[in-house]
Amino acid sequence: QVQLVESGGGLVQPGGSLRLSCTASGIIFSIYDMYWYRQAPGKQRELVAAITSRGSTNYADAVKGRFTISRDNAKNTGYLQMNSLKPEDTAVYYCNARRGVVDYWGQGTQVTVSS
Numbered sequence: 001q002v003q004l005v006e007s008g009g010g011l012v013q014p015g016g017s018l019r020l021s022c023t024a025s026g027i028i029f030s031i032y033d034m035y036w037y038r039q040a041p042g043k044q045r046e047l048v049a050a051i052t053s054r055g056s057t058n059y060a061d062a063v064k065g066r067f068t069i070s071r072d073n074a075k076n077t078g079y080l081q082m083n084s085l086k087p088e089d090t091a092v093y094y095c096n097a098r099r100g101v102v103d104y105w106g107q108g109t110q111v112t113v114s115s
Contacts, residue, residue, distance in 0.1 A: 002026035002104050004095050009109030012085055016113070020080040022095030022106055030073035032099045036080045038091035038111075045094070049080060053099075063089075085113045 008020040020036070033052045039045040049069035050058045057069050068081040078095060092108040 004097060004104050004106035006093065006095050006106040006109040009093060009111045011112045011114065013115050014085060014087060014113055016085050017081070017083045018085065018111060020082070020093055020095075020109060020111075022078045022080075022097075024076045024078075024097055024104075027097060027104065029071075029076040029078075029097065032097040034069075034071055034078040035096040035098065036069060036078075037094045037096060038089075039094070039108075040088075040091040043091075048093070051078065082111070085111075087113045089113050 003025045004022055006020060006022050008018055010018060012018055031053050035050045036048045037045050038048050048060050048063055049067055051069045051071055059067060066084045071078045090111060090113050092110050094108045095106045097104045
């Protein structure tokens, strides 16, 4: 059974930091590309960051310079380091592991940026 489990969300003040983790089981994590998406209330899910199985990264313009995606294949875990958080970063964050037409999703973790 494949599972992706996110953790690390919470409430943080503007300008603060959080690190999200996504731990995979039931797949050979190292061969999957990994993505972080987010969905704010009333909005469509949007891509935040991506890291390929080879380690190439890409970011949405809204988070460039503030967020960093990484992975530790030995731990079957991907990360999203989020710095300089803004209220508009408030959303449920989802991790996604994808290889070709096969993809898996986590259950999501809430990130709230508010004073």
